[in-house]
Amino acid sequence: MIKVEHLSKQFGELTVLREVNAEIKKGEVISIIGPSGTGKSTFLRCLNLLEMPSGGRIFIDGTDILDKSADVPKLRQKMGMVFQSFNLFAHLTALENLTIGPVKLLGRSKEQAGKKAMELLKMVGLAEKAGSFPDELSGGQKQRVAIARCLAMEPEIILFDEPTSALDPTMVSEVLAVIRRLAKEGMTMAVVTHEMDFARDVSNRVFYMDEGIIYEEGPPQQIFENPQKEKTRVFINRVRSLTYHIRNQNYDLYAINGEIEHFCEKHVLPKTTRNKALLLVEELLAIFSAGQVTRQFEIDLTLSYSEKRDSLELVAESAGDYFNPFEENTLPDQLGTTIIKNLSENMEYQRVSDRNRFSMTVKKQ
């Protein structure tokens, strides 16, 4: 459905895109990853002509959109775009944000557009917020409205530019869930993202951008598990997260420590950060083992380092009954929880699909 040939883009002296060749087929979900400044956003913006390419050709369903005779507004309508910064109309309600485009640009009646808009808001889980203004919504909710607004224009493909980067870590999953659902329903999408787990399990193909080209492309298994080219390998190694599944109350703490230390070394994290990560994990595990109310002992730990934010995030999920040690009087003493609170930031507890989920950022200072 989209074919890009020899696409190039310069900003003055700076060559951002040298020679991009790519094809996106109907129903595909493409993740675009790569270091900062390698032109991922520029590439998306060229696709829907928010930036004018310096050279090359872009075909949409066989039509060259850079041809002078091309009906650009019409072609652009086929492509929705969702940005990092939501870009909702602040003076319009959520519902009106969704209806304005279809009424003004697609010639829909107010009723038609309103009905469709409500369906879409429901789809993203925000029907009850139809009358709310953007500043009454959380970041995650705003982004879901932005996605619904995009869908209201009935696009054939949606381009996402880091849709979760401006969100609090706790709101990332609700937005990713909506994108996952669209993927399941067969929507064609290209997503620039730093969420590697998401890229790994949602996309059909991954474009790794570097040096002004799509430096390596392939199925997620190849890009994440077995990248073929040097720069891809370096990048993947740097962002990859560590996951540890614990299925036994007699877990091997030192084996887990070893993995964490190795992970921290790989990301060249300071010794204090490493010690904090070790201690957070030890305390969490101790609390879980002490407070384990059901027979099953199942904990998944994920440690991920974001180079972009220079932050180390820890997520611990446990299966079983509701258990939140950070509520009063759940534990014999507060030592473990005090340590955790002091060594972490943005601690959140969530009960998600019958699991207890704790997420936190390891404090830097």
Add this chain to the structure above:
Amino acid sequence: MEITVQKESHYVVVKAAGRLDTNTAPGFERECAACLTGSKGKIILDFSKLEYISSAGLRCILSMAKKLRANGGDLVLCSLSGFVEEVIRISGFDIFLPIFADVASAAHEN
């Protein structure tokens, strides 16, 4: 972890090196229990070589301090290093345990 016990006339120095965590705390507690029996004096925990401590280690220290004080003795800490010091501070242990720069000043305090 490595534990060395040095008995003096009025106090005992317990030097712990390495990690005092969930795995090593039980052993540490056993070793220390030996010097606690019948002791009315002071125990100095020398943590100059301790690199890491978790709540499991803190609980040992707490229960030792309680036992000693019940018998008229005391427990003091000395020579804390960066991370260990931070953990002791954030858990509020510095409020009820005297902390000294080194063994000598811990021994002479009274």
